[in-house]
Amino acid sequence: MGDAPTPVMFAIVTTNKEAVYGGMSPIFVAQDELERDRIAMWLTRITNCIAHDLHNGTIILTVNQAGGA
């Protein structure tokens, strides 16, 4: 586990469309926080990625974080 894998941003889920801009990952726009959390959880379970809350209405999903295999 010595070689920490580089995290790759896989997707962005947000309720605040103005807070995110472009980039390499798909952006999912949710109506409210409940829907945002639901989308984030689904994507996590499907793709084995990790959800991180940025506390500005945006959740990012990254892969290969926190030693998860």
Place this chain on the structure above:
Amino acid sequence: MSPSGPIDWSPMIVGFIAGFVSRIVSIKSGRSHYPGYPSGYISQVALAIIAAIIGSSIIVSLVSKQFTAATFLTLAATQFRDVRATERTTLEKEEGLILVSRGAGYIEGIAITYEARNYLAMLIALATSVGVEYLGVIIGGIIGIVTIVIGEIYMAGPHMGDVVEVEPAKIRFEKGSLLYVGDVMMMEVGLPHSRERYEQEGIGVIITPKGPRGQSALWNVSQRQAISHEVASAVGAQKDVGYPEQTPLCRMDMPKGSGRAALSILPVQHDVQAVIRAIKKTPMLESGKWSPIRSPILNRKELD
């Protein structure tokens, strides 16, 4: 070349028994130790028999001037290098199949130990048979027992419990989503559902080093992965593919760098004492034993 008289078998027999016993007493079973099943035992026992025979027959063949035989026995001894590679390959293959991996350092440690165990059996057999050959069966037998005991003491190796203190701590969330164990930040949990589970069922412990040795072991990331693996195999981890944020984590108290570590786990069996026992029984890895004297961060006064 024929032996000058009838062969005295007693050095070989006593030496074989001593070497074999030294290997057998060290075969461990358990959730995290390999071999854990009958076929594993059989291969280890077979290797033990071969090692003990090699060790005990060298002196007999030398005494009876069978130098060809002695040369072949030393050649056979080198075959035991493969034991380490085999162990490593097996465990590395397994790594992708278990949810909480052992980590490369732990695997190497296990592999080295198994190789060394076989060589130790060989050396004990050799020492005992030399003793029997020149000092008689009784003194040789005593030498065998003494070398087995010494070998066991030296091979046991230190455990984490020797160098760290472990105490339970509360799991809480700060700033909405940062998982803390006591005052050590572990990770960011984005999903409300996972946060709920951690708050309801999570177990957290703080690992405090007793001194620089414990701290140097904790800074080693392989060592902490080994701790996570041992804890997960002791109490189970509520984790499956697709739930990466429920992985048991062992992290240092990082922005502060105080040398303490914390562990968070969502256990299947909610038993804090079992977690603490598992951490204390985790072996200290070879790769974690670097000299702590010269590193300035390990020379902090508050740790002594």
